[in-house]
Amino acid sequence: MAQVELSNVSKSYGNSRVLHDIDLRVADGELVVLVGPSGCGKSTLLRMICGLEPITAGELRIDGVVVNDLPPAQRGIAMVFQSYALYPHMTVRGNMAFGLKIHGAGKADRNVRVLAAAKALHIDHLLDRRPRELSGGQRQRVAIGRAIVRQPKLFLFDEPLSNLDAALRVKTRIELARLHRELAATMVYVTHDQVEAMTLGDRIVVMHEGRIQQAGSPLALYEHPANRFVASFIGSPTINLVPSTALACSAAGVRLEVHAGCVVDAAVDGSTLQPGAPVEIGIRPEHLAFDGGEPAPVSAEGPPCLRFGGEVSLVEQLGESHLIYLRCADGLELVSRAPGHTPVRIGDRIGLVAQASRLHVFDAAGVACRRLSTAGTQTA
């Protein structure tokens, strides 16, 4: 197994720079997920680690050795592609054994290793079929098997589940997590799906426009997003962002005026803010609770919780929970995740309350104010 270290890695195509000074360490046996919207450079970064794209600047080390100029095969990596990329004219066995054959493994050795990998992935009954005779999920397992038999130091996954249907994606995701545990292998996994990222990753690296926005454990990213982008990207439905103004700021908290007469104290480090500065409050849909009935008048004394009143524009029933879309009088749109069976219908006038302790605050540049210790929160 291996550790991977990227220092100041950049990538340019001609004059356009697509990756800016990426610094990242992947520890031995860690599963790091690179996540971000399409075009953020995550796949390019993966291909650079793999050796399929040359590195413009910076250093890539695998197990301490600089591998910038080594071809993929000599880096000891194996990659699983989104489209599976199985050799269509070879059987499953041929596909899995091809790399071994190239590296001069004997026939008996090849058979043993292919069979072991196939058994682990439950594809041992498919060994003599060709890829076109397999279903999507089976093909993906063959692709993973092809990576496993090589016993690489590092596994790279490029959106491996994107071509599978929803049910199969969940199943394969669980299988991948199990595989990671069993192999204790170092893995770098690229996806645009934040659920995959949250469930699989020991650590998640959120990328945007060629830069790492934040790297941390799934919960750290969820609880302490470094900026507005990370906060909106992690979590589904997307975090609610409410414009407001900072009234008083200190390292112990920030007093905010959300809308006229509605004042709330957020438990964030406000030492970087100036009083009077425009800020944005982030409230996760699951922290915005149904409060029933008409919106109650809010006292100017700064209640412990923040309350929004408005008309329900849409209710999405997910079974275990309802997603309530609220349109406030000032045009603000909010989403709340309420327990299932919450008695709400479209057109109802209701109130939603947020706990002040759960608020995120972002300054005008979108940088988050550090949240002060919150119950049930882990730090990275």
Added chain:
Amino acid sequence: MNAHASLRRAGALGRTTLVHLTLGGYCLLVLAPILLVLLNSFKTRQGIFDDPLGWPAKATLSLAGYGKVLGDAAVGHMFVNSAIVTGVSLAAILLLGAMAAWALTEYGFFGNRVLALFLAFGIMVPIRLGSVAILQEMVALNLVNTLTALMLVYIAQGLPLAVMILSEFIAQVPQELKDAARCDGVGEYRIFFQVVLPLIRPAVATVAVFTMVPIWNDLWFPLILAPSEETQTITLGVQQFVGQFATDWNAVLAALSLAVLPILVLYAVFSRQLIRGITAGAVK
């Protein structure tokens, strides 16, 4: 509603019939001369001249032409010459063409565009325009009256189209497949021979069919570059039965009929590949 449907069906039927009639007519037009050659090759000289369009009857049936052609050792030699020239040229065109196409599509190197353009030029300009220069060159190289001269010319003649068609197909091989092979540590030559080439086999078969027929049939270059008895190809050799005063029609027609056979066999072999390629794609 029903009337409409039946009308539409009748219309579709009419169109299909028309298409089949047109294609059938064209087929007849193309096959008729070949059929004529084949029919008359089985007739006596008298039979050929009395009724050139008739089927061989009891009185006119004769295998004299075949006897003469097959009994002539020189004809056998010509067949061998044709086979060598066509076979070697074809193999070289397919191998070099596919490799060149791979290089031009896969690797960005200096002069890539210019080289591709140069090859495209080769499709547009008929090689026969350069006959004089080619002959001079072959004389200078001391290659006149050798099969090598013919092969060289045919390889040059076939390469541009081969590169063009195969480039198109190689470009369609998914990038991830090549990436996967590179991750597997497969060398570039092996990627070409063991991953890319098997995938474009139908295209290679197509190119083979399109390339081999003109080479086998060519009369021009054998005539100017290799007319000696030793190096005559079958197409050229048939001419020896065409005399200044009398033409041995039996022999000419028999030789021509026989000359079609090898190319038919090769075509059958390649077209099986073509069909296999097509169905493989359909099942996926």
